[in-house]
Amino acid sequence: MVKRPNILITGTPGVGKSTLAKELASITGFTYLCVGDLAKEEQLYDGFDEELDCPILDEDQVVDEMEEKMAEGGVIADYHGCDFFPERWFQIIFVLRTDNTLLFNRLEQRGYSDRKVEENVQCEIFQTIYEEAMESYRAEIVHQLPSNNPDDLERNLLQIQAWLQKWLLDNN
Numbered sequence: 201m202v203k204r205p206n207i208l209i210t211g212t213p214g215v216g217k218s219t220l221a222k223e224l225a226s227i228t229g230f231t232y233l234c235v236g237d238l239a240k241e242e243q244l245y246d247g248f249d250e251e252l253d254c255p256i257l258d259e260d261q262v263v264d265e266m267e268e269k270m271a272e273g274g275v276i277a278d279y280h281g282c283d284f285f286p287e288r289w290f291q292i293i294f295v296l297r298t299d300n301t302l303l304f305n306r307l308e309q310r311g312y313s314d315r316k317v318e319e320n321v322q323c324e325i326f327q328t329i330y331e332e333a334m335e336s337y338r339a340e341i342v343h344q345l346p347s348n349n350p351d352d353l354e355r356n357l358l359q360i361q362a363w364l365q366k367w368l369l370d371n372n
């Protein structure tokens with residue numbers, strides 16, 4: 201059987217993770233896995249974060265729930281965090297980055313409260329998710345990708361597909 205890697209698409213909410221990950225899944229035939237949706241469907245929560253205005257993920261339960269699929273390979277996972285996944289799961293991590301003003305507009309359009317917009321734009325300014333990724337995985341497999349406009353999206357898709365082709369050749 202062909203060995204396939206797992207890819208993590210991460211970054212602040214609104215940077216374009218699901219847009220990129222879904223498109224990539226449809227091109228490659230890999231499985232798109234939105235960790236937030238999975239947690240919601242299965243109610244894998246452990247309380248509510250009043251400050252961030254969102255439920256708190258039960259990380260251990262999420263990991264248990266994902267394990268079987270991840271072991272098979274060929275998953276494109278999408279989540280705005282990355283430090284609780286087992287390191288062995290992912291062969292590459294892409295952290296999407298968006299200019300503050302663009303991100304602000306996208307989050308406002310999403311109908312987020314002022315506070316939630318502010319929290320998330322701050323998260324992007326302090327490159328919280330990038331640092332989390334660099335602390336959780338080998339630096340060589342963590343890549344930042346600009347995600348500001350449709351040209352960026354096209355470039356990112358091509359870049360990831362090129363990486364994937366090489367990985368498949370090297371590992372099969």
Ligand SMILES: Nc1ncnc2c1ncn2[C@@H]1O[C@H](COP(=O)(O)OP(=O)(O)O)[C@@H](O)[C@H]1O
Pocket residue numbers: 211212213214215216217218219220306347348349350351352353
């Ligand atoms: N490369 C891009 N250029 C312009 N708009 C984008 C781009 N990627 C995503 N968007 C838009 O930004 C918004 C947030 O994208 P989404 O994929 O839902 O982000 P996330 O999954 O990171 O929360 C959506 O309205 C989407 O259409």
